[in-house]
Amino acid sequence: MSILDVKFVQGFIRLCNDGWLQGWHERNGGNLSYRIRPEEVEEVREYFHEPGEWKAIGTTVPDLAGEYFMVTGSGKYFRNVILDPEDTSCIIELDEKGENYRVLWGLCNGGRPTSELPSHLMNHEVKKKASNGAHRVIYHAHTTNVIALTFVLPLEDRIFTRELWEMATECPVVFPDGVGVVGWMVPGGRDIAVATSELMKKYDVAIWAHHGMFASGPDFDTTFGLMHTVEKSAEILVKTLSMSPTKLQTITPQNFRDLAKDFNVNLPEEFLYEKN
Numbered sequence: 225m226s227i228l229d230v231k232f233v234q235g236f237i238r239l240c241n242d243g244w245l246q247g248w249h250e251r252n253g254g255n256l257s258y259r260i261r262p263e264e265v266e267e268v269r270e271y272f273h274e275p276g277e278w279k280a281i282g283t284t285v286p287d288l289a290g291e292y293f294m295v296t297g298s299g300k301y302f303r304n305v306i307l308d309p310e311d312t313s314c315i316i317e318l319d320e321k322g323e324n325y326r327v328l329w330g331l332c333n334g335g336r337p338t339s340e341l342p343s344h345l346m347n348h349e350v351k352k353k354a355s356n357g358a359h360r361v362i363y364h365a366h367t368t369n370v371i372a373l374t375f376v377l378p379l380e381d382r383i384f385t386r387e388l389w390e391m392a393t394e395c396p397v398v399f400p401d402g403v404g405v406v407g408w409m410v411p412g413g414r415d416i417a418v419a420t421s422e423l424m425k426k427y428d429v430a431i432w433a434h435h436g437m438f439a440s441g442p443d444f445d446t447t448f449g450l451m452h453t454v455e456k457s458a459e460i461l462v463k464t465l466s467m468s469p470t471k472l473q474t475i476t477p478q479n480f481r482d483l484a485k486d487f488n489v490n491l492p493e494e495f496l497y498e499k500n
């Protein structure tokens with residue numbers, strides 16, 4: 225038995241490799257975090273080393289006090305996670321105020337958790353509350369086509385949501401709440417974390433202009449599937465716009481309403497506006 229036999233650890237590694245294979249993780253791009261269930265902490269506790277020093281998170285997440293997370297390491301390559309999880313990722317514990325973290329496993333050759341730790345933890349805090357504890361995965365990827373779209377579409381939630389919904393019939397079923405967009409900001413700090421977590425109150429997806437995407441979900445499959453669906457939709461839009469600036473036909477607001485009825489999803493009217 226090794227920590228690599230534990231199911232959530234395997235799911236974490238698989239997502240990293242799947243993202244790499246999609247081409248979303250050049251060099252050290254992207255990061256992943258998983259909020260570990262109490263019973264899963266007990267499955268891995270025997271592999272913990274002497275706790276490292278308490279270090280400042282860079283923001284405060286009181287609703288996550290005392291929780292454990294598996295996260296990718298700063299400067300580490302997704303490409304290498306499958307080869308050496310203990311070098312490229314880590315398990316951390318938060319203190320009783322949600323202000324500091326310490327490393328309990330991993331980063332065996334040194335290093336720090338992801339540079340986007342403030343964004344990950346603030347998103348976890350918001351999604352834990354919004355989903356009554358169901359959401360556990362926050363995933364950041366440098367998705368090529370979504371990034372390309374942030375140069376040509378207005379950076380508005382309603383525009384991105386509607387354009388992405390129109391590109392594939394399943395889209396409004398997969399992300400019925402829509403997607404949020406953050407204008408360009410310096411990554412890694414508290415300000416972008418606050419802006420992103422504000423959007424995560426409403427959406428499961430936040431787009432960072434000229435940078436990438438954040439997705440949230442209850443498990444690895446759903447979260448990866450969400451990232452994949454949004455990015456594929458963006459790819460179709462990029463192809464469509466490359467062929468022609470206008471569409472000859474598309475999915476109409478009434479089509480969306482009919483779909484919502486049959487698929488039992490609520491599609492907010494704010495995204496079903498008439499275009500001219």
Ligand code: 2HA
Pocket residue numbers: 252253254255299339340364411412
């Ligand atoms: O390099 O993706 O946003 C890691 C990142 C920072």
Ligand code: ZN
Pocket residue numbers: 253254364365366411435436
């Ligand atoms: Zn990034």
